[in-house]
Amino acid sequence: QQQVFRVSAIPDEAPTELQRKFKPLGEYLSQKIGMKVEFTPVTDYAASVEGLINHKLDMVWFGGFTFVQANVRSGGKIVPLVQREEDEKFRSVFITTDKSINKLEDLKGKNFSFGAESSTSGHLMPRSFLLSAKINPDMDMKRVSYSGAHDATVAAVAGGKVDAGALNISVWEKLIEAGKVDTSKVRVFYTTPPYYDYNWSVRSDIDPAVRKKLTDAFLSLNADTPQGKEILQLQRATRFIPTKPENYKAIEAAARNAGLLK
Amino acid sequence: MPPRDPAWRSRIVGCIVFVLVLWPMLVQAEFKPWILFDAQSLQATGNFVASFFPPAHSAEFLQLVAVSTWETVAMATAGMALAMLAAIPMTLLSTELLSISRLGSGRVARLPAWLRQIVRWFLIVLRSIPELVWALLLVRIVGLGPTAGVIAIALTYCGMLGKVYADILESSEAAASNALLQNGSGRLSAFLYGALPEASSELLSYTVYRWECAIRGSIVMGFVGAGGLGQRMDESIKMMAGGELSTMLIVFILLVAAADGVSALLRRRLD
Amino acid sequence: MTFELQEISTRHIGAAKNAYALHSLSLRIAQGEQIALIGPSGAGKTSLLHTLACALKPEQGSLRVFDENPWAAQGSARHALRARLFLAPQTPPLPPRQRVVNAVLAGRLPQWSIWQAIRSLIRPIDPAAAYDALAHFNLQDKLYARVDRLSGGERQRCGMARALVSQAEAFLVDEPLSALDPTLSVQTLNVLQREARTRNATLVCSLHQVELARAHFPRIVGLRDGRIVFDAASSDISDAMIAELYRNRQDELLPASPDHSEIAVAATPRC
Amino acid sequence: MTFELQEISTRHIGAAKNAYALHSLSLRIAQGEQIALIGPSGAGKTSLLHTLACALKPEQGSLRVFDENPWAAQGSARHALRARLFLAPQTPPLPPRQRVVNAVLAGRLPQWSIWQAIRSLIRPIDPAAAYDALAHFNLQDKLYARVDRLSGGERQRCGMARALVSQAEAFLVDEPLSALDPTLSVQTLNVLQREARTRNATLVCSLHQVELARAHFPRIVGLRDGRIVFDAASSDISDAMIAELYRNRQDELLPASPDHSEIAVAATPRC
Amino acid sequence: MKSELKAERILPPAPRMHWSSVLLLIGLVALVVASFATLPLKWHDFFTATAIQSTREFLHGFMPPELRPVFLHKIAIATFETFAMSAIGTLIAAVLGVLLGLPASGRFGLTARLATRGVLNVLRSIPELVWASVLLIAAGLGPFAGTLALALHTFGVLGRLFADAFENCPPQAASTLRINGAHPVAAFFYATLPQSSPQLMSYTLYRWENNIRAAAILGVVGAGGLGQMLKYHLSLFQMQQAASVIIAMILMVGVVDGLSYLLRRMMTR
Numbered sequence A: 001q002q003q004v005f006r007v008s009a010i011p012d013e014a015p016t017e018l019q020r021k022f023k024p025l026g027e028y029l030s031q032k033i034g035m036k037v038e039f040t041p042v043t044d045y046a047a048s049v050e051g052l053i054n055h056k057l058d059m060v061w062f063g064g065f066t067f068v069q070a071n072v073r074s075g076g077k078i079v080p081l082v083q084r085e086e087d088e089k090f091r092s093v094f095i096t097t098d099k100s101i102n103k104l105e106d107l108k109g110k111n112f113s114f115g116a117e118s119s120t121s122g123h124l125m126p127r128s129f130l131l132s133a134k135i136n137p138d139m140d141m142k143r144v145s146y147s148g149a150h151d152a153t154v155a156a157v158a159g160g161k162v163d164a165g166a167l168n169i170s171v172w173e174k175l176i177e178a179g180k181v182d183t184s185k186v187r188v189f190y191t192t193p194p195y196y197d198y199n200w201s202v203r204s205d206i207d208p209a210v211r212k213k214l215t216d217a218f219l220s221l222n223a224d225t226p227q228g229k230e231i232l233q234l235q236r237a238t239r240f241i242p243t244k245p246e247n248y249k250a251i252e253a254a255a256r257n258a259g260l261l262k
Numbered sequence B: 001m002p003p004r005d006p007a008w009r010s011r012i013v014g015c016i017v018f019v020l021v022l023w024p025m026l027v028q029a030e031f032k033p034w035i036l037f038d039a040q041s042l043q044a045t046g047n048f049v050a051s052f053f054p055p056a057h058s059a060e061f062l063q064l065v066a067v068s069t070w071e072t073v074a075m076a077t078a079g080m081a082l083a084m085l086a087a088i089p090m091t092l093l094s095t096e097l098l099s100i101s102r103l104g105s106g107r108v109a110r111l112p113a114w115l116r117q118i119v120r121w122f123l124i125v126l127r128s129i130p131e132l133v134w135a136l137l138l139v140r141i142v143g144l145g146p147t148a149g150v151i152a153i154a155l156t157y158c159g160m161l162g163k164v165y166a167d168i169l170e171s172s173e174a175a176a177s178n179a180l181l182q183n184g185s186g187r188l189s190a191f192l193y194g195a196l197p198e199a200s201s202e203l204l205s206y207t208v209y210r211w212e213c214a215i216r217g218s219i220v221m222g223f224v225g226a227g228g229l230g231q232r233m234d235e236s237i238k239m240m241a242g243g244e245l246s247t248m249l250i251v252f253i254l255l256v257a258a259a260d261g262v263s264a265l266l267r268r269r270l271d
Numbered sequence C, D: 001m002t003f004e005l006q007e008i009s010t011r012h013i014g015a016a017k018n019a020y021a022l023h024s025l026s027l028r029i030a031q032g033e034q035i036a037l038i039g040p041s042g043a044g045k046t047s048l049l050h051t052l053a054c055a056l057k058p059e060q061g062s063l064r065v066f067d068e069n070p071w072a073a074q075g076s077a078r079h080a081l082r083a084r085l086f087l088a089p090q091t092p093p094l095p096p097r098q099r100v101v102n103a104v105l106a107g108r109l110p111q112w113s114i115w116q117a118i119r120s121l122i123r124p125i126d127p128a129a130a131y132d133a134l135a136h137f138n139l140q141d142k143l144y145a146r147v148d149r150l151s152g153g154e155r156q157r158c159g160m161a162r163a164l165v166s167q168a169e170a171f172l173v174d175e176p177l178s179a180l181d182p183t184l185s186v187q188t189l190n191v192l193q194r195e196a197r198t199r200n201a202t203l204v205c206s207l208h209q210v211e212l213a214r215a216h217f218p219r220i221v222g223l224r225d226g227r228i229v230f231d232a233a234s235s236d237i238s239d240a241m242i243a244e245l246y247r248n249r250q251d252e253l254l255p256a257s258p259d260h261s262e263i264a265v266a267a268t269p270r271c
Numbered sequence E: 001m002k003s004e005l006k007a008e009r010i011l012p013p014a015p016r017m018h019w020s021s022v023l024l025l026i027g028l029v030a031l032v033v034a035s036f037a038t039l040p041l042k043w044h045d046f047f048t049a050t051a052i053q054s055t056r057e058f059l060h061g062f063m064p065p066e067l068r069p070v071f072l073h074k075i076a077i078a079t080f081e082t083f084a085m086s087a088i089g090t091l092i093a094a095v096l097g098v099l100l101g102l103p104a105s106g107r108f109g110l111t112a113r114l115a116t117r118g119v120l121n122v123l124r125s126i127p128e129l130v131w132a133s134v135l136l137i138a139a140g141l142g143p144f145a146g147t148l149a150l151a152l153h154t155f156g157v158l159g160r161l162f163a164d165a166f167e168n169c170p171p172q173a174a175s176t177l178r179i180n181g182a183h184p185v186a187a188f189f190y191a192t193l194p195q196s197s198p199q200l201m202s203y204t205l206y207r208w209e210n211n212i213r214a215a216a217i218l219g220v221v222g223a224g225g226l227g228q229m230l231k232y233h234l235s236l237f238q239m240q241q242a243a244s245v246i247i248a249m250i251l252m253v254g255v256v257d258g259l260s261y262l263l264r265r266m267m268t269r
């Protein structure tokens, strides 16, 4: 019987930040499942996917797209456990400093930045909505770059290195709250329709008792206890709700459609 | 009268070819140095660089940096030790300087030439497979953490050390090792008694430099969650946290200066 | 027969297509013979010694060393043959920073296993042998000195000491006296000749000191422009033959300038 | 006075505390004088020439070169002084792969500006001068050959050609004849002496060929163990003085073995 | 006679190693031991059957490489971009490196040596990525920023390697020229440079190889090329496309390696 429960997360934010966010949650989970919980931050999405599939990690905080990738790559052996209430209706925002950009069509011939290649809210969904607006980023834009993280996309747009960028709405809101972006200069010109995003996933061959304990632990978090409040606040969640693989079918379709999944 | 310089024409032709090859590359790389000096970009750069000051120095952060620094140094040292262990035999296999069949005719016999070629390509593959690929493979095998980091360094650096060691030996003065080989000593002995004393200081400089590279180039460690300064640095860049960045740069500069000092010290010991 | 050369032509690797250093040269040297090789600068003495040492592959002709054809043999057999020869190059090829004791004991390398070679680097295996060999040349005080801190003559004697330490059956020595004073020259020649005699080893020695060659060696081979001019017992060699051997090339052509011919006339060997 | 040495003691940098290469040595050399420096191996000939060339700083005593004290002068003044001297080292330290023309023209470097120096690397500035200098030594065919493809004597002559090309007022030549055959030795000495005479340059030449020294140089300095044994006109030098100068050190001590003493007895200079 | 000689022979004592050398060696060994000891390394995972199985699976994913003409065309463009960026960056760095390597090897005195070494240390202490993010602001998005980032970091690296190569070069040839009054720079061009040029060349070509790989990291600055393609396809687990990119990179490095081999052969033979 293993003694350590290994957890990681996709690096859509700075890994230190992720580690800080995870600390109280890790202590809470450890208490609930009776195992030592260890968090390893990585700087590459693919590494977290490979780790979970190959039994080197036990639970990972995936984005919608990375979950689909893991699920496909493992032959359906990855199951999503829970997600935040917000993740049911997640959105991305397109931001710019350029006065002449007001709708997606204006992006033709511009420099554009996505987040990381494997990000749902930073790449897959924005790309998917661009494609439905008849813009193929690879052909119609002057230059497409991948900043690697949502914060970095904002920095790139604010610094004028790119004309526009797309990112996760929750990071955008966090940055505004923290006053880290100058809203008079950087503005949102398009917000996508909602889609399913982040979840906590495990392998399906995990001990069912542990899986049950984990789900219960997440679901029983609430903002009334001080511990629950702290955790939920850090996770930027109102509460956790159960989720199922079917929720991500739409993302899978979008990925296949955009050619990001074979 | 002195005859005409036989090398002159080939030099002129060489220059012309060089310019002709360079031109399209300059175009492709959008080489326009003057854009560096327009006022707006200068100011923007100034702002970013200004954000480096003051360096972050909260106790918590400094502690984090200290821990990461040791992690990095330890991983780099361990990785380098393994890399050297593997690289030295490959160097000995792949240097033509130590070839016995070359003596006399200047041409290496077929079989050793093939072996040498295989080793060279093996080293090329080792060092040109990108870190990310090693990371993905190692995560599968050993999972996230320092083991993967150490192995990743060992593998890529083995490829680099093997090649550069061979190059250094190959371009050093060959008289000493040649004389030994010509008198019938084995390749290893000729290496120890002829080539090594000839090239030792150069080999040493390069090894220390590589060690310092291992400390700095820790991208791969970030990929495999091995931590260390490189990963911290990566994070700070993404966050545009100039202060943190400058603290870590200072640590790098100090480490690099220390490595330089050690290199000079060791070379002086050789003398 | 230690060496048997028939119509040997040798060309250096970097040299032009038809720039042969030796032209169809034939020579037979019996075991235990002592031969001096004389001839003007650029005559091919070094090239001949290298050919004998299997360090330069002849382009044409047949070479037999110890009654074997080294270039028809397997590489390893050829190398085993080399261990029975000892070539002392013109400029002693000693790596800087090496200590004299190691430089001398390197003569033993063909006999040592690799472990012995490594051990001897850490702690010389047989310093007494090196000491004795150096003592023959009055150099015993420099046993632990560094090679690059020796004077020119000391370095040359260090190279000779290596020859003594080796267990070769034929010594091929290239201008062993060039940096030595007259007394040491005689002493060095004596030591070499006695050593060769005790071992019944062959000694081929290129020299510029014609008088020494005539006094010490029973047989003398005169080389010029890659061809043998004479090969005779030293008693049969007349001063005219020597003068002819060293005759300035300028004499053959039209004098390039009055200066030159004047020098050429003055240039009779006086030593 | 070109050189004025008073009680000079010189020690090499790496040498032991009290291992002086020159012991309180005094010597005066007038402009235009031609002096041969003889003495056994390790006597300090090279050290003395290096001291004269301001390449080795004396530990004690006073040195004056061209009536200036180089070691009291500013670094740049000393360097200007060096440009008036030309030191040709014992083994010509020519970088391999350099072409003869560049190696020879390097004698002009003190006179050239840096740009001329670089330009000449691309296309030799004055190949005619190099050609003429080489022609004095019968080496003109090798003008564009690579230095490492020369024979030992050719390389030495290349070093001498550099001396001719330089514009020095004093030549300090260290064993210029060691790799040359008798004819070339005489020719080389003649060329050097004539050149020195035409320029009224001082010539100090260390030699092992005592007879040549006595025949060609009006003044001879005998050196032994870092001390001047004699400094006299060559007509005043007797064979006994020479024998004493080169007397084997073994004779002074108890003979280490019967062998050695036997050699020492046989070791009378014959050349 | 032989035994008599042996009896009288008094060997000089072998010189001892200086205590500081011993200390230095002990320190180095201690560092290596401490590194292995403090890291939680798990070696046993390597020697399990699953490790082999897993590796085989992983490699199998790369087969067969994507070879559609459209994709190959994309790779060709990316290859040229990487090639151009790395070549120009390395060329600039090599030229500057020789210029600064001169004072850094102590040819203009100790002060100049320390000062230039300091500058080179700082230049190379700063990784390409940090240079890229600074230059991104100055030079804007595009391969130019990447090229400059490579050039600046490589400048530091080559400057230091060159300086060390000059220092390690046998000094006699250069010192002879300087003794004869040549300017240090002239002596450098006529003695040190021809001696160390094969070494310089192989360092330069080797850094070029390195920069071909380093250009991979610079995808962030829009300096795309093969690196960005590789990251893209690996992130999306499109292993067959990634395989083609990797092969292109290996071939490129192989070509540079071969070039360095040929050039050195030309120079040393």
Ligand SMILES: Nc1ncnc2c1ncn2[C@@H]1O[C@H](COP(=O)(O)OP(=O)(O)OP(=O)(O)O)[C@@H](O)[C@H]1O
Binding pocket: C148, C149, C150, C151, C152, C153, C154, C179, D012, D013, D014, D015, D020, D021, D039, D040, D041, D042, D043, D044, D045, D046, D047, D048, D090
């Ligand atoms: N770089 C050095 N470091 C230490 N000692 C040295 C160095 N060079 C020479 N010596 C020592 O100084 C003494 C004089 O050496 P020097 O080279 O002047 O002799 P030399 O007369 O030129 O001899 P040779 O005829 O053999 O060239 C010798 O005992 C030698 O071992």
Ligand SMILES: Nc1ncnc2c1ncn2[C@@H]1O[C@H](COP(=O)(O)OP(=O)(O)OP(=O)(O)O)[C@@H](O)[C@H]1O
Binding pocket: C012, C013, C014, C015, C020, C021, C039, C040, C041, C042, C043, C044, C045, C046, C047, C048, C090, D148, D149, D150, D151, D152, D153, D154, D179
């Ligand atoms: N590595 C080489 N590459 C090309 N040519 C060479 C090489 N070495 C020597 N030669 C040429 O071959 C000829 C014979 O050279 P070798 O060294 O045998 O002469 P040598 O008799 O030893 O002369 P020395 O008395 O000057 O040492 C010379 O013309 C020389 O220029």
Ligand SMILES: [Mg+2]
Binding pocket: C045, C046, C047, C090, C174, D151, D152, D153
């Ligand atoms: Mg020779």
Ligand SMILES: [Mg+2]
Binding pocket: C151, C152, C153, D045, D046, D047, D090, D174
């Ligand atoms: Mg000397």
